Amino acid sequence: MKFSVLLLYCFFLLKVNGVQVPLEVALMLRVSHIPGCIGLLDYFDLGNTIVLILERPETSQDLFDFISEKGALPESMAAKMFREVCETIHAVHKNGVTHRDIKDENLVVDLRTLQLKLIDFGSGDFLRDSLYTEFDGTRVYSPPEWVRLRRYHAKPAAVWSLGVLLYDMVVGDIPFESDYQIMSATPDFTRAKRKLSNEVKDLITRCLEYKASDRITLEEALSHPWLNPVVKDSLACALAATSTATPTIPVPTRRCCDSVHDASASSSEASSAASSCSRDSYATSMNLLSPAVYTHMCSRPSVVTANSLEDKEFI
Numbered sequence: 001m002k003f004s005v006l007l008l009y010c011f012f013l014l015k016v017n018g019v020q021v022p023l024e025v026a027l028m029l030r031v032s033h034i035p036g037c038i039g040l041l042d043y044f045d046l047g048n049t050i051v052l053i054l055e056r057p058e059t060s061q062d063l064f065d066f067i068s069e070k071g072a073l074p075e076s077m078a079a080k081m082f083r084e085v086c087e088t089i090h091a092v093h094k095n096g097v098t099h100r101d102i103k104d105e106n107l108v109v110d111l112r113t114l115q116l117k118l119i120d121f122g123s124g125d126f127l128r129d130s131l132y133t134e135f136d137g138t139r140v141y142s143p144p145e146w147v148r149l150r151r152y153h154a155k156p157a158a159v160w161s162l163g164v165l166l167y168d169m170v171v172g173d174i175p176f177e178s179d180y181q182i183m184s185a186t187p188d189f190t191r192a193k194r195k196l197s198n199e200v201k202d203l204i205t206r207c208l209e210y211k212a213s214d215r216i217t218l219e220e221a222l223s224h225p226w227l228n229p230v231v232k233d234s235l236a237c238a239l240a241a242t243s244t245a246t247p248t249i250p251v252p253t254r255r256c257c258d259s260v261h262d263a264s265a266s267s268s269e270a271s272s273a274a275s276s277c278s279r280d281s282y283a284t285s286m287n288l289l290s291p292a293v294y295t296h297m298c299s300r301p302s303v304v305t306a307n308s309l310e311d312k313e314f315i
Contacts (some may be wrong), residue, residue: 003041006052022050027121030095036088038108038119054119059111063104063169072172072193075200075226077114082166083227084116089158090218092118098127098154101137102161104168127154140164140174140182145212147179156212159221163187163207170200175208185210199226 013020016029025043032040039055063081067073073081085107092099099106101123108117123136131151135142143160145152167175167187175187185208189201203226206216221227 002056002058004054004056006054008050008052009048020045024122024124025050025052027097027124027126028052030097031092031121034088034091034095036084036116036118037092038117055117057108057110057112057117060108060117061111063107063109063116066109067104067168067172073169075170075197078166078169078200079227081109081114081116082162082169083222085118085165086162086218086222086227088116088118089162090222093127093155093158093218096127097121097124098158099124100132100135100154100157101141102158102165103138103141104165105138125154129153132157137161139179140177142182143212144183144185144210147182153212155218156215159207159215159218160212162218162221163204166200166207167204170196170204183210197226199224202226 008022008024014023014026015021016026021029021043025040028037028040031037040052041055042053044051044053085102089099089102099118099121101120102118106118106120108119109115110117125132131153133151135146135150135152141161141164143152143157146157164174164176171189171192173191176182176184187204187208189196189204203216203221203224206224207221209215216224
């Protein structure tokens with residue numbers, strides 16, 4: 001059985017069922033039962049280091065490398081994968097967690113089944129309805145409201161990241177590389193080497209709406225015709241009639257997207273945890289003892305008071 005070992009060097013811990021654990025572990029305990037999330041098999045406290053034992057498919061590759069090698073994915077394959085990711089994120093939210101770093105590098109592809117697993121909750125937090133004022137994810141996947149106002153709501157921000165991911169799947173590269181391009185909120189579909197359907201372009205465009213309140217919700221995305229072939233044809237003619245040419249924006253090149261660590265005037269328990277943990281990992285192949293079974297985890301009260309907004313309609 002293959003598994004991965006992740007080392008967390010932490011100085012800030014949360015108490016979960018009487019045990020001190022890093023925020024990342026607390027989040028994974030809530031979601032590791034979800035089929036689309038990487039499973040936390042066990043963890044050990046070695047003092048200043050927490051060792052995580054994570055499941056790993058026998059033959060796997062992260063989605064970034066998968067797309068880099070194969071190029072843009074056929075729409076049928078992309079639709080299957082994207083639906084899986086959307087269902088996983090929906091389940092993660094239902095369990096009170098927000099990932100906050102959805103991207104191709106954080107999705108592992110099982111090369112035998114093409115099923116995806118979401119990994120790396122190191123930028124995550126407990127889900128809340130109030131605004132977040134800290135972000136430790138990947139800049140080119142972040143929404144305009146973060147770039148401009150340094151604040152965002154978790155669910156619309158996740159939908160934006162999913163729109164970037166879907167564009168990456170069907171075009172072969174991310175749509176935006178600079179803050180200017182993010183603020184334009186205008187994906188350039190002319191970069192695609194194969195013809196894209198109007199339905200997939202519609203879904204991407206609705207995920208990448210400039211105003212968070214105008215974006216499609218995750219539930220609406222899962223009901224979109226592109227992800228539901230039975231109703232797909234009913235919208236095809238309408239989309240074809242309203243389709244217009246998309247303005248060209250500067251073309252980024254495919255590259256690894258480094259996480260950008262932005263300072264925030266308001267810090268929270270989650271941002272402290274993220275900033276105080278360094279990460280290292282390696283993969284190995286051994287037989288494991290039966291993994292420990294984790295049950296209920298108490299939630300942490302988490303409230304951020306946002307400053308008065310100059311641009312409330314923006315969010």
